[in-house]
Amino acid sequence: MSTALPPTGAGRPADWATDPYANALRSGRGPLYLRRSDGWLLPLDVERWCAEADAADLSAVRRCEGAVLDIGCGPGRLVAALAGRGHRALGIDVSEAAVAHTQRLGRTALRRCVFDEVPGEGTWGTALLLDGNIGIGGDPGALLARIAALLVPGGLLVAETAPHDVDEHVRVRLDDGRGPDASAGHFPWARVGTPALLRHARAHGWRIADQWEADGRPFVALRRERTARTASSSAESAKSPAVIRSQLPRNLSGDIPLAEA
Incomplete structure (x- = not known):
């Protein structure tokens, strides 16, 4: 299991951890x-994130397969919804407040950047990228490549896209409307509409599995093309659950979800 880093210049969205x-x-x-x-300014829908999963969220949750990794889980509404439907689910987020909120719901979350080492690499059945999280790192192609390494062969990515045909790569900072915050630095971000995401996906070995809209929010499900696995990679995969469990924080015991075979 290796630690993948963001592409040069992409950085990590550490400023999501600021006040x-x-x-x-x-x-x-x-x-x-x-x-x-x-x-x-791009408004962020904090009230919706902190509420229970709504009908549009559930349209994405219903399409998930196996164990699910919620990337940029925020306060945990999707992890809770997934668990309620019987999925083993893990949320990861760079924000300590987001992880703590998810854990207060009784759900599993880790403070982790997706480009760092993630438990269960190569074993997740589905990855979720909702609420604009396709923008993480400012490079959708690099993010798609990273997610491919986290999923089982043929695994599913369920992503929410921007409601317009946009493919924007910018630097942003968090703003609460009260004026500049010296602690909130700029970080790379992307806004990607469905046509742009599909172009990035095709270039990185993904095919479209589904496309829909719910409550004005567009979604895409992508499936990673299955590739032949070498003997060495199969042997490494066979060892990975023991390695993963040995690296877990004690308070999470053995409950990190691994994909069903």
């Missing part, structure tokens, strides 16, 4: 925005 985001999650409401360097 504007943490404060919004603790209060359960905004305002909270992503602000581009030119002043343009």
Whole structure:
């Protein structure tokens, strides 16, 4: 199991761990925005993130297969919904406040960047990228390549896309509407509509499995093309559950979800 790093220049979205985001999650409401360097604001729907999964969320949850990795899980509504439907699910997020909120729901979450080492690499049945998280790292192609390494061969990615035909790669910072925050630095982000995501997907060995819209929110399900596995990779995979479990924090015991065979 290797540790994959973000592409050169992409950085890590460490600023999601700063006060504007943490404060919004603790209060359960905004305002909270992503602000581009030119002043343009993208509102973030904190109230919806902190509520229970809605009908649009559940349209994505119903399509999940096997064990599910929720990337950028936020306060954990999707992890809770997945568990309620019988999935073994893990949320990862760079925000300590988000992970703590998810754990208070009685669900499993780790403070982790997707480009760092993730438990169960190569064993997840489905990865979720909702709420704009296709933008993580500012490079959708690199993110798709990373997720391919996390899934089982033929695994599923369920992603929410931007509601417009956009393929934007920018630097943003978190803004709570109260003026500049010296602690909130800029970090790379992407906004990707469905046509752009499909172009990135084809270039990285994914095929479309489904496409739909719910409550004005567009979604895409992508399936990673199955590839032949070498003997060495199969042997490494056979050893991975023991390695994964040995690396878990003690308070999570053995409950990290591994994909069903």
